[in-house]
Amino acid sequence: MATTTTTASGKQRRLAKRRNHDKWGYVFMAPFFIFFLAFNFYPMFYTIYLSFTDLAGWATEANMVGFQNFINIWNNQLFRRAVSNTFILWIVNFIPQIVLAFLLAYWFTSRRLNLKGIGFFKSLFYLPNIITAASVAVIFSSLFSYPRGPLNLFMLNLGVIDSPIDFFRSVIMTRLIVSFIQFWMWYGQTTIVLQAGILSIDENLFDAARVDGATDWQSFTKITMPLMKPITLYVLITSLIGGLQMFDIPYLLTGGGPQQSVETMITFIYKQAFQGGRNLNVAATASVVLLLMTTLFSLIVFNSFRTRATKTRKGVK
Amino acid sequence: MYETGNAKQIKMQRILLYVFFTILTMLSILPFWIVIVNSTRSAPEIQQGLSLIPSGNAWSNWTHLRDRGFNIFQGYGNSFFIAASSTILSLYFSSLTAYALIVYEFKGKKFMWGIILMLIMIPTQVSIIGFYRFIANIGLLNNYIPLILPAVASAPTVFFMKQYLETIYHPALVDSARIDGASELKIFHTIILPLMRPALATMAIFGFIGSWNNFLLPLILINERSMYTLPMLVQLLTTDGYRTEFGAMYMGITLSIVPLILIYTFLSRYIIGGVTAGGVKQ
Known part of the structure; x- marks a missing residue:
């Protein structure tokens, strides 16, 4: 990116200056900027503003209460639970996901194995990602349903279990199912990104290693893995930011239960704001905490992005 | 380039990997397939056990679903x-x-x-x-x-x-x-x-x-x-109204996923290409 833009924009600059077209830059950017201000910028600052008020229930007037909401949320057991749940659900999904994605990317790119039909397998591994998350949640809630859901029936008929299991009354099971769904929906995507990264590594490095007598696995651990660090960081952070927004699956699967075990930050925000007491101030405060976390994580990516520029062209979320 | 003694080993590895990939493929397809098959079965059939072969009850499931205002x-x-x-x-x-x-x-x-x-x-x-x-x-x-x-x-x-x-x-x-x-x-x-x-x-x-x-x-x-x-x-579909009408519920889910599966069948090449090029995430 760096080199091509400098030369191209150098030419453009001269051309544009001469013909005085630059003002069109503002005109063409204007729609984006106006809609960004209205639908992104303003709502974000409105949310931050609400986190310093007492707006709740059907009240129409908001009074400033300083940092009171932040003190309250710090002591809010349910919110703390939602934060730790969100991280637990993400970690349990991400670790197997990145391990499997790395292995698949390694196998897919191995010249020694020279596997066929990779495109076919990739497109099937990616399939769950494009299906509506709401539908996926309902699918799994019926597959695992009690007492006569398909999975229970299958295991009963096989004789694996004597009596049906009520998956969604068990904290562990419910969490595992939510994490599994996330894993299942995203490992295909991660595999594709990692594979693209491996393919962008200079072939000569591998050839040189082979001449020196390195095994395939040695090349993978000594060349591929270190060079893949930036992409892995990118995958990690975008997955984490995405994971912090987890809503559809836990909300539609069990509504956050049992015992609030899959209550996430967004299900917490949604329920506070739109159910029961309509505590918009609490929801706004939780949103600000989430915003701070997200900003922190995205700054990490942003920095690694700027230092590494083109090579991987990754970055669209 | 590789010594021939390795050839057998590589072949074995390949077979194992294809088996593994096939298992993952099943994992991608089966949940959808079970739902689609169940949308063609009657409630009693669904309660009997898992099946991977469609039955003939799709139309009655569809009318049940429609009658519920879905x-x-x-x-x-x-x-x-x-x-x-x-x-x-x-x-x-x-x-x-x-x-x-x-x-x-x-x-x-x-x-x-x-x-x-x-x-x-x-x-x-x-x-x-x-x-x-x-x-x-x-x-x-x-x-x-x-x-x-x-x-x-x-x-x-x-x-x-x-x-x-x-x-x-x-x-x-x-x-x-x-x-x-x-x-x-x-x-x-x-x-x-x-x-x-x-x-x-x-x-x-x-x-x-x-x-x-x-x-x-x-x-x-x-x-x-x-x-x-x-x-x-x-x-x-997760609400109580469908607690007994399993066939209708599965029909509802099926109808919600079929358009996407069809689109994907035709466009998966471009979608995978897009992910590869830009790391696009929805």
Whole structure:
């Protein structure tokens, strides 16, 4: 990116200056900027503003209460639970996901194995990602349903279990199912990104290693893995930011239960704001905490992005 | 290059991997397949056990579903209208923004690019409370406008378009048109947009699917039953009304996933290509 833009924009600059077209830059950017201000910028600052008020229930007037909401949320057991749940659900999904994605990317790119039909397998591994998350949640809630859901029936008929299991009354099971769904929906995507990264590594490095007598696995651990660090960081952070927004699956699967075990930050925000007491101030405060976390994580990516520029062209979320 | 003693070992490894890939493939397909098969079975059949072979009860499941007021066609229509409009808006204005960022030199350009990069990372979910209040204040609840118009400022699409335009743009492309006196907007419409067709196609697919699958925003903004989008309709299937009508419930899920599976069957090559090129995430 760096080199091509400098030369191209150098030419453009001269051309544009001469013909005085630059003002069109503002005109063409204007729609984006106006809609960004209205639908992104303003709502974000409105949310931050609400986190310093007492707006709740059907009240129409908001009074400033300083940092009171932040003190309250710090002591809010349910919110703390939602934060730790969100991280637990993400970690349990991400670790197997990145391990499997790395292995698949390694196998897919191995010249020694020279596997066929990779495109076919990739497109099937990616399939769950494009299906509506709401539908996926309902699918799994019926597959695992009690007492006569398909999975229970299958295991009963096989004789694996004597009596049906009520998956969604068990904290562990419910969490595992939510994490599994996330894993299942995203490992295909991660595999594709990692594979693209491996393919962008200079072939000569591998050839040189082979001449020196390195095994395939040695090349993978000594060349591929270190060079893949930036992409892995990118995958990690975008997955984490995405994971912090987890809503559809836990909300539609069990509504956050049992015992609030899959209550996430967004299900917490949604329920506070739109159910029961309509505590918009609490929801706004939780949103600000989430915003701070997200900003922190995205700054990490942003920095690694700027230092590494083109090579991987990754970055669209 | 490899000694022949290895050949057998490699063959063995290959077979094991194909077996493993086949298992993962089953894992991708089976949940959908079970649901589709169950949508053709009667409630008693479903209660008997798992089957992978369709039965003949699809029509009666469909009538049960319809009689419960599950208006799938309205859902398709609503979701299609929102997804198509927001996709068109985001494609057009994102290309325009990307073009401005590449072709012109103006003050504040770097700043705008910085905003776009930050917007990519910060999801809209963090400001839904302010968004909801804002929309309520201007009286646009139960309206599709707040689900469509924000697509004008779609940062990930701008990013993708800019990456693409960077690889194909050259000032010589537009020079002669300028000499002929064409306006800047005309140049964009007649020369640049056609050149961006491959990138537009990729982002059209992702934009459409992303909007089609969106659940949280319509859930917050839309109350009117006749305005429900597809994911909101699907959500109704988890309610008590379907506790005994399993066949109808599975039929509802099936109808919600079949369009996407069909689209994917035809477009998976482009979708995988898009993910590979841009690390696109919905």
